[in-house]
Amino acid sequence: MQKITTFLWFDTQAEEAAKFYCSLFKNSKIESTSHYGEGMPAKAGTVMSVTFALEGQTFVALNGGPHFKFTPAISLFVSCEDQKEIDTLWEKLSADPASEQCGWLKDRFGLSWQIVPRILNELMHNGAAMQELMKMKKLDIARLQQAALGKT
Numbered sequence: 001m002q003k004i005t006t007f008l009w010f011d012t013q014a015e016e017a018a019k020f021y022c023s024l025f026k027n028s029k030i031e032s033t034s035h036y037g038e039g040m041p042a043k044a045g046t047v048m049s050v051t052f053a054l055e056g057q058t059f060v061a062l063n064g065g066p067h068f069k070f071t072p073a074i075s076l077f078v079s080c081e082d083q084k085e086i087d088t089l090w091e092k093l094s095a096d097p098a099s100e101q102c103g104w105l106k107d108r109f110g111l112s113w114q115i116v117p118r119i120l121n122e123l124m125h126n127g128a129a130m131q132e133l134m135k136m137k138k139l140d141i142a143r144l145q146q147a148a149l150g151k152t
Helices: 014-024 083-093 127-134 141-148
Strands: 006-010 028-035 047-054 057-063 075-080 104-106 112-117
Touching: 006 014, 014 028, 014 047, 014 057, 014 083, 075 083, 083 112, 083 141, 127 141
Parallel strands: 006 057, 075 112
Antiparallel strands: 028 047, 047 057, 104 112
16 A cells, blocks of 8 residues: 555545546456445535546546545646657546646646656656746657757
8 A cells, every 4th residue: 555645635526536447447447436424514425525546556546525626736747658648648637728838737626737848747847848848738758858958
């Protein structure tokens, strides 16, 4: 068992979100679901929490009510192997085009994600590539590499 687990607070969409996220990544699954009982803060029998794994990383999604919302201050960082993976995840996750910037997006549940190429760290040591990244919403590996080579 991992020592630190990301805990995500939803209003009522924990199970929907967990299933959606698991559908996006190959090595993913719902591990368990718990339900509210009598005398608890929500209707007995409704989903309280869902434990799920994405690419071997465990998360817990809680239906805790409308008290708290996600902010871009916390995001899930996905290191993608190629442009196809970036394009696929971007298409499936992005739900708020106004919030897109520099590889960051917000999904339909309000959770922020960073969808970036695996080679981002090495490209970010290049000022021209960093300047090109700042102009983008969805990251384009070829454009970043061209900028790093001084070909933009």
